[in-house]
Amino acid sequence: MISHAEVQAALSARIDGEEAGLDKAVVDAHLAHCPECASFWERSLALSRSLSFVEADGSMSPPEDLSDVIYAGVETEFRKLASRRLLGLSIGRVILGVLAVLYIVWAGQLVAGSGGADMDPEMASLLIGAAAVRVGIAAALLLVAWKPNQIPGVLLIVGAMFGFTIGFAVLDAVSGEATAPWLHLGMLLFTSAALVFMWVADRGPSNPLRTLSAGPQ
Numbered sequence: 001m002i003s004h005a006e007v008q009a010a011l012s013a014r015i016d017g018e019e020a021g022l023d024k025a026v027v028d029a030h031l032a033h034c035p036e037c038a039s040f041w042e043r044s045l046a047l048s049r050s051l052s053f054v055e056a057d058g059s060m061s062p063p064e065d066l067s068d069v070i071y072a073g074v075e076t077e078f079r080k081l082a083s084r085r086l087l088g089l090s091i092g093r094v095i096l097g098v099l100a101v102l103y104i105v106w107a108g109q110l111v112a113g114s115g116g117a118d119m120d121p122e123m124a125s126l127l128i129g130a131a132a133v134r135v136g137i138a139a140a141l142l143l144v145a146w147k148p149n150q151i152p153g154v155l156l157i158v159g160a161m162f163g164f165t166i167g168f169a170v171l172d173a174v175s176g177e178a179t180a181p182w183l184h185l186g187m188l189l190f191t192s193a194a195l196v197f198m199w200v201a202d203r204g205p206s207n208p209l210r211t212l213s214a215g216p217q
């Protein structure tokens with residue numbers, strides 16, 4: 001007759017992958033008819049499973065190399081981040097492309113407006129100049145859609161234009177000379193926001209390549 005303690009010692013050894021010292025058939029036969037040891041076996045199995053890599057039959061199967069498992073998990077995270085970054089960049093490119101088209105349409109309207117027969121030549125050249133600036137912005141937006149690392153320079157120009165425009169709009173509003181150029185301001189503000197979005201999508205903290213290069217190997 002074997003004791004519960006002997007059986008439970010044998011079961012522990014089985015989980016640890018060691019020699020049990022008892023015949024497996026004898027231990028299993030006892031287990032089948034002893035609620036106490038069966039309960040011990042279930043608890044031990046559950047504990048081992050939660051701690052590591054125990055197969056359903058209780059035998060251990062540690063991975064060949066634990067670092068492989070860790071790297072596989074980390075790599076999945078990185079791949080998720082990388083695909084999120086690509087999605088952000090794609091959305092940013094579409095927005096910047098649409099904005100570039102809008103600026104070109106805007107420039108076209110300014111040029112068309114300068115062609116009136118009763119147009120003051122000085123005013124006409126101002127309109128042409130304004131149209132040229134908008135074509136320049138469109139070109140810059142297309143450039144940074146392709147090369148997001150150029151965004152800070154373009155953002156500086158668009159931001160400065162927004163600042164000047166809002167400054168003049170406030171002056172005009174105070175003197176009551178003109179209505180504020182809401183469309184103009186809105187376009188510049190939205191363009192700045194789109195540039196910031198693109199910048200973050202390209203360089204944000206979720207850029208896995210930067211995280212990788214900062215870590216060991």
Ligand SMILES: [Zn+2]
Binds near residue numbers: 030034
């Ligand atoms: Zn027992």
